[in-house]
Amino acid sequence: MRAESLLLPFLAFLPDLKWTELPKGPSERFACSAVWNPRDGTMLLFAGELKKGDGFDFFNDLWEFSPKESKWTEVRAEGKEPDRRGYHAAAWDTKQNVLWVFGGAGDGLTAKDDLWKFDPTAKKWTEVEGKGETPGARFSAALHFDPKKNRLLLFS
Helix, strand or coil: CCHHHHHHHHHCCCCCCCCCCCCCCCCCCECCEEEEECCCCEEEEEEEEEEECCEEEEEEEEEEEECCCCEEEECCCECCCCCCEECCEEEEECCCCEEEEEEEECHHHCEEEEEEEEECCCCEEEEECCCCCCCCCECCCEEEEECCCCEEEEEC
16 A cells, blocks of 8 residues: 555645745855744744855854744844854753754854853843853754753754
8 A cells, every 4th residue: 555545534634735935034044043932933043154156154143033924033132142153053942931052163164162042032142151061062963952851952
């Protein structure tokens, strides 16, 4: 029996699914992060890079997309911000309602080991200094917030 014939009874319960083109937002990029903010019902997209000629250009901008309004907005933060980067790890913290960003790589693809927290209410980035043993510099890792134990888990 083919897989398609097994799915047909279930597809009858799904609404008509179709792609919808959304409004233009940040510039083209890859190696960025996107997290869902369930409190505000928005997505935050941070940094990344773009191939430019023979080289690459990194970003450190932060964008918010509101599906309800179908609108992109660049988020301007106060004070110090993370350096330009791509390949970083990011997670949404449902307890503190903040975005966490760890590591990544910037110009020269040098790995980073810094940890940042963004508070969307205060529109402020804070660099968080680790106590005790901390993970080494890395890029292309995964970050997860564990709400039961109120902790961040970094993998790879």
